[in-house]
Amino acid sequence: MRYAIQVHYIGKNFAGSQIQFENGKEIETPTIQGELEKALCTLIYGRKVQSNIRPIKTIFSGRTDRGVNSKGQIVHFDTDKCIVASKFIYSLNEILPDEISVASIKEVNSSFHAQKSAKRRYYRYVFVNRKCKDAFDGDLMRIKFDINLERMQKSLNYLLGEHDFSSFKNSGTLNPSKICFIEKAECHRENDNVIIDIVGNRFLYNMVRTIVGTLLDIEGHNRPAEHMKQVLEACDRTKAGQTVSPYGLTLMKVEY
Numbered sequence: 001m002r003y004a005i006q007v008h009y010i011g012k013n014f015a016g017s018q019i020q021f022e023n024g025k026e027i028e029t030p031t032i033q034g035e036l037e038k039a040l041c042t043l044i045y046g047r048k049v050q051s052n053i054r055p056i057k058t059i060f061s062g063r064t065d066r067g068v069n070s071k072g073q074i075v076h077f078d079t080d081k082c083i084v085a086s087k088f089i090y091s092l093n094e095i096l097p098d099e100i101s102v103a104s105i106k107e108v109n110s111s112f113h114a115q116k117s118a119k120r121r122y123y124r125y126v127f128v129n130r131k132c133k134d135a136f137d138g139d140l141m142r143i144k145f146d147i148n149l150e151r152m153q154k155s156l157n158y159l160l161g162e163h164d165f166s167s168f169k170n171s172g173t174l175n176p177s178k179i180c181f182i183e184k185a186e187c188h189r190e191n192d193n194v195i196i197d198i199v200g201n202r203f204l205y206n207m208v209r210t211i212v213g214t215l216l217d218i219e220g221h222n223r224p225a226e227h228m229k230q231v232l233e234a235c236d237r238t239k240a241g242q243t244v245s246p247y248g249l250t251l252m253k254v255e256y
Contacts, residue, residue, distance in 0.1 A: 003083060004108045007036065007073040010099040011246070012139065017064040017073065032100060033058055036075065039096050043088070044081050061114045061254040062121060065206070067139075067246030072122070072253035076114040083107070112256075120183065122199045122253040123208045127244075130192045139247035140193075147194055147219050149187055154225035155218055156185035156196070158232060159211065166235040168214070170206035170243065178204060178235075187215075197252075206243050213241030 009032050011017070019034050020027040026034075040056045061074040085105045093101050111117075128134075128142040162181040169178060184199035196215070198208055217240075218227050231239045 001080070001082065002076055002078050002108050002110050002112060003105055004074055004076045004112060004114065005105045006103040007032070007070060007075050008101045008103055009070050009073070011064060011066060011068045011070070013099060014066065016066045016068075017060055017070075030097075032064075032070075032073075033060065035097055035100055039092055040077060040079075042095060043091055044079055044083075059114045061118050062203070062251070063205075064249075064251055065246050067249075069250040071250055073251055074114045074118070074254045074256075076108065076112060114254075117256050118254050120199055120201055120255045121203060121251065122184075122197065122255075123203065124250050124252050125196045125198075125208060125212050125244075126193050126248045126250075127212075128192050129189070129194045134192075139245075141245045141248055143194075143216060143219075145220055147189075149189060149194070151225050152187050152194075152196075152215055152219065155215055155228040156187060156198075158225070158229040159185045159198075163232055164235050165204055165207055165232070167231050167237055167240045168207045168210040169204040169237060170210070180204065180207070208249060209243045209246065210237075210240050213244045215241070216244065217241035 013030065015029040015031050017032040019031050020029055037054045037056055037058055041054050045055060056077050056079060058075045058077045064070060083105065089102055089105050096102070126140060128137050128140050129147045130142060131144045133142060159182045162179060164178050165180050166178045180200050180202050182198065182200040184197065187194060187196045196212060198211065214228060214231055217223070218225065
């Protein structure tokens with residue numbers, strides 16, 4: 001039987017969502033996948049298992065980096081055990097680390113694939129726009145110069161539609177395809193926080209964080225919004241801005 005779960009997590013204390021390997025061996029570092037698989041195996045099979053021989057393997061809708069949060073990560077796994085969702089989700093949350101929780105669980109068709117079946121993904125990036133720090137800013141990036149939201153929105157509009165996003169990919173991107181379709185890219189302000197929402201069919205490694213870095217480059221150097229179009233069409237990573245901090249980035253939702 002195949003089950004799909006919605007996972008929430010705060011990524012600060014984890015080395016990303018995926019288990020890390022080096023020379024074919026799993027690295028003993030905390031990851032969302034590692035903690036989730038250990039908890040699932042303990043709960044379903046009634047015993048703790050060694051990290052490299054877990055009887056349950058999880059498939060995530062997409063990879064998130066160290067420090068990135070999730071309110072909508074979808075994960076599927078297979079098991080020969082029948083799960084009673086109402087009891088299982090309570091017990092699972094009791095043994096997961098405090099920074100990880102499961103919001104829902106349901107049985108799905110065997111053809112369902114958390115990554116390959118996904119139609120769109122919704123990311124949100126939040127940063128503080130204020131000269132002076134505040135104790136409650138937490139780990140959010142703080143930008144001291146003034147942000148022109150109208151210009152920022154015009155810059156984001158150039159990303160809409162299907163494009164080659166090579167300019168915004170990290171060198172660690174393994175998938176050779178650099179074509180993505182962005183159906184929504186919007187920004188707004190809530191008090192001192194600037195919020196950027198981006199929805200697309202797929203995202204390249206560090207793509208959202210590099211888009212935000214390019215927006216800040218435009219704002220910080222008072223460039224025209226058309227600069228984003230030039231960066232996009234260049235298909236050259238050196239033309240884009242820096243890859244900003246992962247803190248403030250959240251995977252909000254995955255739709256199928």
